[in-house]
Amino acid sequence: MTRVVRFHEHGGPEVLRIENVDVPGPGRGEIQIRVKALGLNRAEALLRAGAYIETPTFPSGLGLEAAGILETVGEGVEGFAPGDAVSVVPPVSMVRWPAYGELVTFPAGLVVKHPPSLGWEAAAAVWMSYLTAYGALIDIAKLHREDCVVITAASSSVGLAAIQIANRVGATAIAVTRTGAKKPALLESGAAHAIASAEEDLAARLAEIAGPKGVRVVLDPIGGPIFEPLTAAMSRGGILIEFGGLSPEPTPFPLFAVLSKSLTLRGYLVHELLSDPERLEAAKAFILDGLISGSFRPVIARIFPFDRIVEAHRFLESNEQFGKIVVTV
Incomplete structure (x- = not known):
């Protein structure tokens, strides 16, 4: 069993629940990650509130960004190995590929081996x-x-x-x-x-x-x-x-x-970028180059522990933050 964040109805931050669920292994072309940190985005608050471009089926997971240790590699995946430090490029559908969890699965094409100089919190604050x-x-x-x-x-x-x-x-x-x-x-x-x-x-x-x-x-x-x-x-x-x-x-x-x-x-x-592999690869190369050179430095407003996800969402909606809100797992 793995702890994940889900919601069973639309509403404010209080509808978020941490629940234990069975997470199946990765399928063909997929990678499973043991999450160390999550990056929070306004899109997740909109999905939770019922005001997003995507419609969830309840109970629904959520989340667009994560960083952690690669745990299992699915069939047909090359260039990755268990133990790699990786971060996640936001998927087009966070209902299909939710990031809020201790163990998450993503298509290999959305997983990046980030520069070793980044900590987990910074790596979770990059891609969106x-x-x-x-x-x-x-x-x-x-x-x-x-x-x-x-x-x-x-x-x-x-x-x-x-x-x-x-x-x-x-x-x-x-x-x-x-x-x-x-x-x-x-x-x-x-x-x-x-x-x-x-x-x-x-x-x-x-x-x-x-x-x-x-x-x-x-x-x-x-x-x-x-x-x-x-x-x-x-x-x-x-x-x-x-x-x-x-x-x-x-x-x-x-x-x-x-x-x-x-x-x-x-x-x-x-x-637009996420659905176009050629444009996405150009974007990843540009961003990784900036991270490696030190030109790009994610700014983190505040860090919350996983158990305080509701409080993290309240802060997300406060408009008080300067930079990214990160949750450690």
Whole structure:
């Protein structure tokens, strides 16, 4: 029997239960991992609450990221051996491949032998954040030196990964956060500039920073009224990549800015990378290179033990974190 986290109904963090279940061995092409740490993501809170793009069948597992020791290799798997230190690339379906457990099974194509310099907690905090940021900034927007990129919700794990990726390619990272409380930490984390959108005139500050050239790339998980000042600051031919919808307010369509500047507003899900083996391999190579060189350093907000998964989910929804929440197993 193995301890796993499941939920039997939609609801708040309190619906999560740690239960003992029988976990079958890995099938063909699969790998079984003895988990040491989990990385938490907002997608898991959305699945638990019944607001995610995937619909669970109860009782349902959940979880997208894990790191641990490879325990068993399924038939047909090459390049891995028991005892390897590995981490998991998020699957397209966390209902089919849940990560919250002491022993988990994943397709071999989603398992990575991470650099030995990473601890378990850092390894569990890599893939969702860096893949999401890479897919938007490098794969889609082709971010390059001398670009200005605006990163909203910059204190999130994706935002912090995006800052590091921008710095690696020589772009100027402009971090946007709601209040000034997190501005010093964002600057310390590599942002060239930090703006508190609830306390400053966002459009004016962006115009001041970017100058007449404007901002070519915007990475935003918020939506809502912020679209107008963001697009007002963008350069001709710029691209705004939207990968969330955190704002409870309607998102206006900035028609005249889009028309006058020939802007692209692009919806994006990390599943685009996960379902394309060639793009995924390019992403993994880029991220592993950054981890090995030390350019990429996952930022961990807080670590919880497995038995406090409910408390970890409460903190996940508090919006108080700076970086990734990790659970040790």
